[in-house]
Amino acid sequence: MKPPQIYVERTLAIIKPDAMNKAAEIEDIILRNGFTILQKRKVHLSPEQASDFYVEHYGKMFFPSLVAYMSSSPITVYVLAKDKAISAWRELIGPTNPFKARETHPGCLRDTYGKDQTRNAVHGSDSFISAQREIRFMFHDNVIEPIAAGQECKDY
Ligand code: RTP
Numbered sequence: 496m497k498p499p500q501i502y503v504e505r506t507l508a509i510i511k512p513d514a515m516n517k518a519a520e521i522e523d524i525i526l527r528n529g530f531t532i533l534q535k536r537k538v539h540l541s542p543e544q545a546s547d548f549y550v551e552h553y554g555k556m557f558f559p560s561l562v563a564y565m566s567s568s569p570i571t572v573y574v575l576a577k578d579k580a581i582s583a584w585r586e587l588i589g590p591t592n593p594f595k596a597r598e599t600h601p602g603c604l605r606d607t608y609g610k611d612q613t614r615n616a617v618h619g620s621d622s623f624i625s626a627q628r629e630i631r632f633m634f635h636d637n638v639i640e641p642i643a644a645g646q647e648c649k650d651y
């Protein structure tokens with residue numbers, strides 16, 4: 496008989512350049528909110544890598560400043576696991592704009608640590624497909640496939 500399988504969803508989180516001085520505090524919040532840190536890596540993206548990571552925004556008015564910002568200094572990237580990790584992490588970080596976050600989601604990470612619409616402290620994958628792509632992008636040497644809740648997975 497096969498052993499029971501447990502499916503845990505995974506997402507990609509980033510502590511962006513402006514919040515790196517608060518990384519320990521944010522990591523503590525991540526753990527206190529029930530996420531497991533599966534992988535962690537500090538990287539300094541080149542402008543080309545930042546542009547590839549945020550390729551969905553190519554052509555938008557804020558794309559050049561986003562790329563310049565994300566490649567300006569090191570960031571920390573994490574693979575987080577939790578039941579419904581993708582939506583749970585998005586909920587914890589709050590809306591894109593920290594000023595709006597302050598009004599609608601007081602106490603969320605972007606309220607607490609965000610500075611403006613570009614320098615908003617943290618990133619979270621916005622869907623299962625994004626999580627899969629972003630985890631591969633950041634951890635290509637040691638790929639961990641995100642598993643959607645309820646989805647069949649291979650035996651380990
Ligand atoms: P993220 O991808 O970083 O988790 O953020 P998000 O889903 O909440 O927002 P998204 O629309 O994907 O935007 C990506 C990042 O681009 C910067 N941004 N600047 N100045 C602006 O109008 C503007 N809009 C977006 C932010 O850094 C945002 O997180």
Ligand code: MG
Pocket residue numbers: 619621
């Ligand atoms: Mg996004």
